[in-house]
Amino acid sequence: MIKDMFGTNRLKINLHLHTTQSDGHKTPEEAAAIYREAGYDIIAITDHWKYRESGAIGGLRTLSGAEYNIGGGNGAEGVFHILALGCSREPHIPREAGPQAIIDAINGCGGMAVLAHPAWSLNTVEQTAGLEGIGATEIYNTVSDAGESSRPYSGDFVDASACRGRLYPLIADDDTHYYNGEDETASYIMLACGPQATDAELLEAIRRKAFYATQGPEIHLLREGNRVTVKCSPAVRISFFSNAVWARGRCFRGSGLTEGSCEVQPFETFIRAEVTDADGRRAWSNTMDLRQ
Ligand SMILES: [Zn+2]
Ligand SMILES: [Zn+2]
Missing domain, CATH: 3.20.20.140 (Metal-dependent hydrolases)
Structure with a gap:
């Protein structure tokens, strides 16, 4: 534990x-x-x-x-x-x-x-x-x-x-x-x-x-109103996935990233996130229900 x-x-x-x-x-x-x-x-x-x-x-x-x-x-x-x-x-x-x-x-x-x-x-x-x-x-x-x-x-x-x-x-x-x-x-x-x-x-x-x-990284998906935020262990990539087919600002690349966030649109019904660390290991959040 x-x-x-x-x-x-x-x-x-x-x-x-x-x-x-x-x-x-x-x-x-x-x-x-x-x-x-x-x-x-x-x-x-x-x-x-x-x-x-x-x-x-x-x-x-x-x-x-x-x-x-x-x-x-x-x-x-x-x-x-x-x-x-x-x-x-x-x-x-x-x-x-x-x-x-x-x-x-x-x-x-x-x-x-x-x-x-x-x-x-x-x-x-x-x-x-x-x-x-x-x-x-x-x-x-x-x-x-x-x-x-x-x-x-x-x-x-x-x-x-x-x-x-x-x-x-x-x-x-x-x-x-x-x-x-x-x-x-x-x-x-x-x-x-x-x-x-x-x-x-x-x-x-x-x-x-x-x-x-x-596979190693830590990932947490949090919501405050229309803003959804990932908090994670140091990553080189943070990505969001939802029913929005085209959406800017849903992928962040860099080094040592520990946070990324985006605004969700009224038509979006769910969102989830993934992170990748410098060693290529990935982590996946659960899918968050935005209808609630
Ligand atoms: Zn099996
Ligand atoms: Zn099987």
């Missing part, structure tokens, strides 16, 4: 990784040791179709998890990978289930259904428009850029979804498979929660977006 620039306690969490229980290259014990040594407070082991209940491995807390993937490997046929996080019991899901049945089963067991790597799966907003009960989505997924098909970033999907009123909590995680120095301990969330929080309290904090997603 660390304190952020405002003195708030934050838990460092990777919510998506694989082990030898499915197609990961490390055992659960080896994976837990790698993340514990990297300063993580919690991991979720999310093997394909292999539910793992909450507990601890080698002193590192684990949140219950699994990844239910359907549709094979052809994006033209509708691929969905859905994480089950924090279920209190196993959601027994038949292999022939569709995406809505998977989401319903996860929610029915008290868990959170996370739409994993929509960019990697070539998911579209048309595909997800009819799905109810998605608790969060990944905006960044490390493994997709670690020798895979180089689509780790789901910002376009996230913004198109927000245009339709779906402001999902935005998670970054590793989806670790290889543990080869490229796909482990890189992308995570920093959740504002005490170390004694129950699984249900962790999920509740994710649902109310009490976290930022990052």
